[in-house]
Amino acid sequence: MTGRPAGGGPAAPGDTADLVVIGAGVVGAAAAYFAARSGLRVTVVDRGPLAGGTSSAGEGNLLVSDKEPGPELDLALYSQRVWREDLAEHAGLWEFESKGGLVVAASPNGAGPLAVLLREQRARGIEAVDVARDELRDYEPRLSPDLAGGAYYPQDAQVQPMLVVAHLLRMARLAGARVLTDTEVTGFLRAGERITGVRTGRGRLSAPAVLNAAGTWAGAVAELAGVRVPVLPRRGCVLVTQPLPPVIRHKVYAAEYVSDVASSDAALQTSPVVEGTRAGTVLIGSSRERVGFDREVPPTVLAALARNAIALFPFLASVQAIRGYLGFRPYCPDHLPVIGPDPRAPGLWHACGHEGAGVGLSVGTGKLLAQALTGRPTDLDLAPFAPERFSPPTDPPTDPPTDPPADPSAEGNEPSPTTR
Structure with missing residues (x-):
């Protein structure tokens, strides 16, 4: 699917593209950028504004420290290379900050599992420094003296996710892409079993490939195509303090945060995650629970x-804490994102289910999809992320959304921030 890039403008009956991207969040924006740079005619559609969902509800963390060895860590390391190499010249646009992460253990019981994880992570290419108890305050002078030890991860970084979305879509437009906001996808066009485009409230868009990058509502979009992708919302909350002088240098979190991220428990879990911002406020998380879209x-x-x-x-x-807020992560039961073509509905592709790692994994996901969409070998094997791993159908999720948005076609419907 190659072709001359198209210009902007409203959708109209009979409009065509090589790729329609459903969702103008960070994952959809990255996919659109790399696809347009690869020569595809791309149209991005979202029922709301740019980054109107989960992408506006995050801290913008680019983490490797919280990932156990496996496909997600491989994707995180690959994405780090994309951020630091392919997109290095644009780093200032989205306030890329290589601040590093400090993981701390409250007791010797927590230090043991952290040491095991460190060995496994180093074997997969993560840079990590063991930090003894008496060295912790060299990294963070205001830390409690009662902690047992920790590890420093220099690869951990941070960006401003709203700026990432805005600039990636701007650069996609410069490469010929169109972006249509306030455009509801109501269904799919088909030729037999094959997906050939989408129906929207502004007209039809024909394309041999449609990418579902709809965040927490990716499952609902997949249902429009008659396939199951079990993405669920996972709520998280954050406290924000009054502005302070620079007092916290890194992203700092407790070792049990890693196991909370990997947990499938629907009940409330909390583990301390603390980091400063350029504005001086301190962000305090983290919680996670599956309660539908209950706010x-x-x-x-x-x-x-x-x-x-x-x-x-x-x-x-x-x-003083001056406010608290929440958001919803697109959770997948096996803790792996869904990336690639869906053989159950030829022509449909997915890029969803990244949970709280969507910002960090977005650019790697986008580059890999552009390679696959243009028939090139992918730098990373997409098989672990295959959509068809959810077939044959199993029992549906048991925690239904409460008070869901009426329209399932957007990147998300959660305007409040959350943390990974």
């Missing part, structure tokens, strides 16, 4: 976040 957060959750953070940084006990 009513019990005060006890925010209180738990505060207690956890104070255990790491005692000085925060005297700092």
Whole structure:
């Protein structure tokens, strides 16, 4: 599917493209950018604004430290190379900050599993430095003196996700892509079993390939095509403090955060995650629970976040929290994103289910998809992320959304931030 890039403009009946991307969040933006750079005529559609869902609800972390050995870590390391090499000249546009991550263990019982994880991660290419108990405060002077030890990950970084979306789509437009916001996808065009485009409220868009990058609503988009992709919302909350002088240098979190990320438990889990921002505020997480799209957060959750953070940084006990907010991560039950063509509906492709790692994994996902869409060998094997791994159908998810948005075609419907 190659062709001359098309210009901008509204959708109209009979419009054609080589690729329609459903979702103008960070994953859809990355896919659109790399596909347009590869010579494809790309049209991006979203029922809302740019980055109107999960992409506006994150801290922009590009982490390797929180990933156990396996396909997701391989994708994270590949994405790091894309961020630092392919996109290096644009780093300033989205405030790329190679701040590093510090993982701490509260007790010797936590230090043992962290040491095991470190050995396994190093074997897969992660850079990590063992940090003894008496060295922790060399990295973070305000840390509690009662911690047992930790590890420093220099590859961990951060970007501003809204800026990533805005600039990747701007650069995609310069390469010929179109971006249509406030454009609801209501169904798919077909020729027999093959997907040949989408129906929207602004007309039909014909394309031999359609990419489902709809974030927490990717499962609903897949259902429009008659296939199952079990992506569910996983709620997370964050506290924000009053602005402070620069006091926290890295992303700092407790070792149990890694196991919480990998957990399939639907019940509430909290583990301390603390980091400063350029504006001086301190962001305090992290919680995760599967409650559909319920936005009513019990005060006890925010209180738990505060207690956890104070255990790491005692000085925060005297700092005022000025607000709290929440968002929803696109969770997949096997903790792997869904990336690649769907043989159950030829012509349909997926890029979804990245949970809280979507910002970090977005550019690797986008580059790999562009390679596959243009018939080139992919730099990383996509087989572990294959959509058909969910066939034959199993029992459907048991935690249905509460008060869901009426339209399943957008990148998301969660305008409030969250953390990984």
